[in-house]
Amino acid sequence: MNNTPPALPASISLEQLLLRDDMWMGHSQRFTSRSALDTGYEELNAGLLNRGWPLGSLVEICQQGMQGEWQLFTPSLHELPGLIVLLNPPADPFCQAFIQAGIDLERLIVVAAPEKNHFIACFIELARASVGVVMAWQPKASLTYTELRKCLLAASEGTGLSVMFRPSTAQQQSSPAGLRLFAQMIPTGLEITVFKQKGHLQMQQPHPIV
Numbered sequence: 001m002n003n004t005p006p007a008l009p010a011s012i013s014l015e016q017l018l019l020r021d022d023m024w025m026g027h028s029q030r031f032t033s034r035s036a037l038d039t040g041y042e043e044l045n046a047g048l049l050n051r052g053w054p055l056g057s058l059v060e061i062c063q064q065g066m067q068g069e070w071q072l073f074t075p076s077l078h079e080l081p082g083l084i085v086l087l088n089p090p091a092d093p094f095c096q097a098f099i100q101a102g103i104d105l106e107r108l109i110v111v112a113a114p115e116k117n118h119f120i121a122c123f124i125e126l127a128r129a130s131v132g133v134v135m136a137w138q139p140k141a142s143l144t145y146t147e148l149r150k151c152l153l154a155a156s157e158g159t160g161l162s163v164m165f166r167p168s169t170a171q172q173q174s175s176p177a178g179l180r181l182f183a184q185m186i187p188t189g190l191e192i193t194v195f196k197q198k199g200h201l202q203m204q205q206p207h208p209i210v
Helices: 014-018 042-046 069-079 095-100 116-128 145-157 168-172
Strands: 058-063 083-087 108-111 132-137 161-167 179-186 189-197 205-209
Touching: 058 145, 058 168, 069 132, 069 189, 083 116, 116 132, 116 145, 116 161, 145 161, 161 168, 168 179
Parallel strands: 058 161, 058 179, 083 108, 083 132, 132 161
Antiparallel strands: 179 189, 189 205
């Protein structure tokens, strides 16, 4: 499948250009109509367009080490049907935690893809297939903007929740992800800062998740 946007004609007016689906203006809300999934945290919902995790998009979490991923997404896993695929988790999932959270272990699939090319191929196929939830941890090799864009395009072809966890240093790198957050532990729990949100002129505002 060719995901390349259609080529522009030799002569095109500004009005025609702004009607393209892949164009966005800073004050526009044209990308805010996609479905969203309740995060389970009211303060975080209030800071997100459509009050939830965007479906059919790429959510990027920048963090230092393991920062309570399950705590952040567990409420949403109850709401979205289908499989929960963990791609390259940093450690074996603690099954008892899933059971205590009321999540059926039969929905859980773990995929190991330590090589970057295999990781990207797996992410693309899983996101495109709309399996339910794909939670992926970037391999040690850094991902380029082009590689991330391939992941974003695959996620946009699906209808599920596609999440990629990246190291904190990735926050300084350019990324096409529609939603980018920084996660860090604080004494009261997990704090989330939304620093990029497509369709919204973002002001960095931390959201404590207790």
